[in-house]
Amino acid sequence: MELLWLFLIFLKIGFFTIGGGMAMLPLMQEELTARGLMTLTETVDMVAISQMTPGPFAVNAATFAGMKLYGVWGAAAATLGVVTPSVVVTLIVARFFAAHYKRPAVSDTMSAVRPVVMGLILAAALGIGYESLFPSGAGGLDLPVLLLACVGLALLLTVKKLSPILLITVCGVFGAVFLRG
Amino acid sequence: MTEENNSRPGIKVYLNIFSTMFVVGLFTFGGGLSMLPQMKRVFVEKRRWITEEEIIDIFAVSQSLPGVIASNTAVMVGHRIAGVPGGLVSALGVVLPSFLVLLPVTLFYRAFIDNPVMLGVLRGIRAAVTALLLYTVWGLRKGSLRGVADLLLCGVAAVLVLLLGVNPVWVILGGLLFGAGRAVVRARKGGAD
Structure with missing residues (x-):
């Protein structure tokens, strides 16, 4: 019950x-x-x-x-x-x-929504980024995390078809070893 | 079975949807949108079951519906690939890891909160998620950011959500209204010719 x-x-x-x-x-x-x-x-x-x-x-x-x-x-x-x-x-x-979905009016409408979703993804990235780079507010920059994020981005841009799962796992393990609170 | 698929999808398709969404559920940190990089990689790039534009449209719709955004997104994608059973299998896949992880964690959660190793893991993961989301925007720019108007829409949406704290639902609905209005104007112009 x-x-x-x-x-x-x-x-x-x-x-x-x-x-x-x-x-x-x-x-x-x-x-x-x-x-x-x-x-x-x-x-x-x-x-x-x-x-x-x-x-x-x-x-x-x-x-x-x-x-x-x-x-x-x-x-x-x-x-x-x-x-x-x-x-x-x-x-x-x-x-x-x-x-x-295949109607012209619908696809025409959705073509305006896609940039908006891109904006939302960008906002999510910057939001999570801000939270992790400045864990204690605007004053304290978490430099190791910034470097890790930059290395991650550089890897994504250079290594073809780098798996998101692999990147998350490697960064998580790296964090466990080097970024302990 | 469904209108949009000519033949009934095989068991392999369901299994692939389930396993992909299970992995997505297991590696999602920080909100529904962080599911996008892995889903895009498997369903768009590897299997080519849906297009880049479709997956963005699916995220737009999923964010605007009531309930858990992750399962909304899973149902939309699964349905698009393999009809109603596909949607159900996909939702089960994305929810199950959470459920299985939380059962034991709830029993011992005091050991997790404030655990320095766990906090380190999370710091590392957040750095990765930030990089992945930025890279995803970069990778999608050709298809979805065509011209100045699109860049403006993208920028306005980001500012509204990030700086003004507007619920993304209203931002998407605003985009829908704008798009519909633009479509009507274009159709009238087209009709006048």
Whole structure:
């Protein structure tokens, strides 16, 4: 019974937020703390862990909350809940999108959206870049990270078909050895 | 099965979508857009199942829909390649790594928070993600940044999101409205000729 309840809470969180994981956070925190499921400190830990672990933030947070509350089945219920609206809504939209994608009006419209998405990727790059280069605010530049990012970019520009996975792995290992906090 | 595919995709296609999205889920740090480099590499460059333009359009739509952006994107891409089952398999692939990683981590999470080695790993990974995203913009510039108007749109979008903190959804919707308006004007001009 409480599993169904948990599923429904996360279904609501997944359905009523646009803009991804970080946009879900306020609603998620409110639902979990106001119902007395988690303390504020626990939700702070949830955010920290969800950002440190790989994968979508919302799924990480849902799995964390479910696991903490009711174990593996709780994790499954919360994760299923947060993902279900996304899957259902997107499948409907995807069918519609596929049916109309080839129309000239649609492709003409999308040609204006593509530069906007490029802007979003650029913003994401600069946002993550700023966060990692200035971890303690505008004052302190993290020089080793800047050098690592520059080396990474140089490698990507020179080595043909360098795998993103390989680069992330190598930089992660490098960080574990040389960039310890 | 679906209108856009002439023949039913084989089991190998589903397996490839699943394994690719599993790897994407396992190596995504820092928001839905950081899925792009690996997805582009496999689906666009290696398999040639979709074009560069299509994958950008898919990201535009996925960001504007409710719910988890990563699974929205996974469903859109999977559906485009192999219909409804493709979308489901793709979503499962991108979600499963998170789930499997978080189960044990939740039990021992105190050991992870403030762990100097973990923080070092994350510092290294963030440097890589920054480089990858910048490189992706650079690699996509030919197809998606044609002319001054496109550069302007790109710049305005970046400033709105990065400096003014506008939710990307509104920025994309703005782009859609602008594009639709431009399409209407162009169609009228075309009709008048």
